[in-house]
Amino acid sequence: MMKKVVTLGEIMLRLSTPGYERFVQSDSFDVNYGGGEANVCVSLANYGLDAKFVTKVPKHEIGQSAINALRRYGVDTSYIARGGDRLGIYFLETGASQRPSKVIYDRAHAAIAEADVSDFNWKEIFNGVDWFHFTGITPALSDKAAAITLEACKAAKEMGVTVSVDLNFRKKLWTPAKANEVMSGLMQYVDVCIGNEEDAEMVFGIKAAHTDITKGEINHTAYEEVAKQLIERFGFKYVASTLRESYSASDNGWSALLYDGEKSYLSRKYDVRIVDRVGGGDSFASGLIYGLITEMPLQEALEFAVAASALKHTIPGDFNLVAKDEVETLAKGDASGRVQR
Numbered sequence: 001m002m003k004k005v006v007t008l009g010e011i012m013l014r015l016s017t018p019g020y021e022r023f024v025q026s027d028s029f030d031v032n033y034g035g036g037e038a039n040v041c042v043s044l045a046n047y048g049l050d051a052k053f054v055t056k057v058p059k060h061e062i063g064q065s066a067i068n069a070l071r072r073y074g075v076d077t078s079y080i081a082r083g084g085d086r087l088g089i090y091f092l093e094t095g096a097s098q099r100p101s102k103v104i105y106d107r108a109h110a111a112i113a114e115a116d117v118s119d120f121n122w123k124e125i126f127n128g129v130d131w132f133h134f135t136g137i138t139p140a141l142s143d144k145a146a147a148i149t150l151e152a153c154k155a156a157k158e159m160g161v162t163v164s165v166d167l168n169f170r171k172k173l174w175t176p177a178k179a180n181e182v183m184s185g186l187m188q189y190v191d192v193c194i195g196n197e198e199d200a201e202m203v204f205g206i207k208a209a210h211t212d213i214t215k216g217e218i219n220h221t222a223y224e225e226v227a228k229q230l231i232e233r234f235g236f237k238y239v240a241s242t243l244r245e246s247y248s249a250s251d252n253g254w255s256a257l258l259y260d261g262e263k264s265y266l267s268r269k270y271d272v273r274i275v276d277r278v279g280g281g282d283s284f285a286s287g288l289i290y291g292l293i294t295e296m297p298l299q300e301a302l303e304f305a306v307a308a309s310a311l312k313h314t315i316p317g318d319f320n321l322v323a324k325d326e327v328e329t330l331a332k333g334d335a336s337g338r339v340q341r
Helices: 035-048 061-071 143-158 176-189 200-205 220-234 280-291 299-310 322-331
Strands: 003-006 012-016 030-034 051-055 089-093 100-108 133-136 162-166 192-195 238-248 252-259 264-265 270-272
Touching: 003 035, 003 143, 003 270, 030 035, 030 061, 030 220, 030 299, 035 051, 035 061, 035 143, 051 100, 061 270, 133 143, 133 280, 143 162, 143 176, 143 270, 162 280, 176 200, 176 220, 192 200, 200 220, 220 238, 220 252, 220 264, 238 299, 252 280, 264 299, 270 299, 280 299, 299 322
Parallel strands: 003 051, 003 133, 012 089, 133 162, 162 192, 192 238
Antiparallel strands: 012 030, 089 100, 238 252, 252 264, 252 270
16 A cells, blocks of 8 residues: 655745856746755655645645646645745755855745644544654744644644654754754654754754864764764654765765664765755655655665765755656666666
C-alpha cells in the first residue's frame, strides 16, 4: 500500500534574477514557487508517495498559481485552505564564486501567517497517514502559525503518525530565544529531528566543537555528540545532520550524519558544483523521510537522502525534480554525469 505523508508550511512566490545577475542590475525576474515543506512534499510525490501539502493561500489567481505548481508534480492539495490577502514572496539573487547568494523576504501578513487553528481539521487530514513533516520556519511566521503547528503535532501523535522536523532556523524570522521557547515545546511530539551545522546551536544552544564550515572543517565526532545531546534532551528516535563545507558559493562539499541513539552513520561526501542551492536541505529531508518510511537500512536511507540532495543542487528552482531511480543510480556510485542515451 502506498505510504501517505502530510507536510505543513508556507508556499511562496519566488522571484529570482536571471542567471547570476544582481538585484540592482536586473530588469526582470524568473517566477517559481517554493517553500520548505512544499519542497519536501513535491520530492515525496516524485518518489511515488501519496503526498499532501497543507497551508493557506489567498483566494485569487496568485494563490491558485501556487496550488497549480504543486498539482503539476502530483501533490494532493485538497486540504489547502483558501483566504487571506496575500501570498508571501521572496527575492533571490544567485551568488557565484566568492559572492554569496542573497534572499530578501516579503512575507509579512501572508495568508498562512494569519490563518486560524479552525482552518484545519487535523483528525480528517491525518486519517490513514503514516508521516507528518514540518520545519522551524512555519512556527516562526507568527504566533498563530505556531499554534497551528502545535495542534498538528498533537493530533499526529494522538493518531500514531510519525513526526519529523527540520529545525531550519531563520534569523530573519525570529530570535534564538523565541525559537528556543517555541521549538522546545514542539519537540516532545517529534520522532525524527533534522538540522544543519548551525540549527542546534541557534535553537537549542548545542554547538558542534572544533567545526568551521567557512574553512571546510567538519568534526564528525562533534556532530555525533550534538546528536546525542538532542536525543538525551528530547527523546528523538533519530537525529540527522547535513554537513555542508562551503568552499565558495559555487562549490560545496556535501555529506550527512545519522544517529540512532546507539550508532552513527556517515554518508559519502559529494563535491557539488552549485546551480541552485535553495531547497538543498529540503531535498535531504525528503530523501531521508522516503528512506525511513520505506524501511531502508539506515545507511542506505542516509545515502539516498544525500544523493537526492546532491542532485537538487544542480536544478534551478526550489523543487527537487528527480525520480527515485535517478537518486538510486547516484547513491550506488555512478557520479560520472555521462549523457544518458
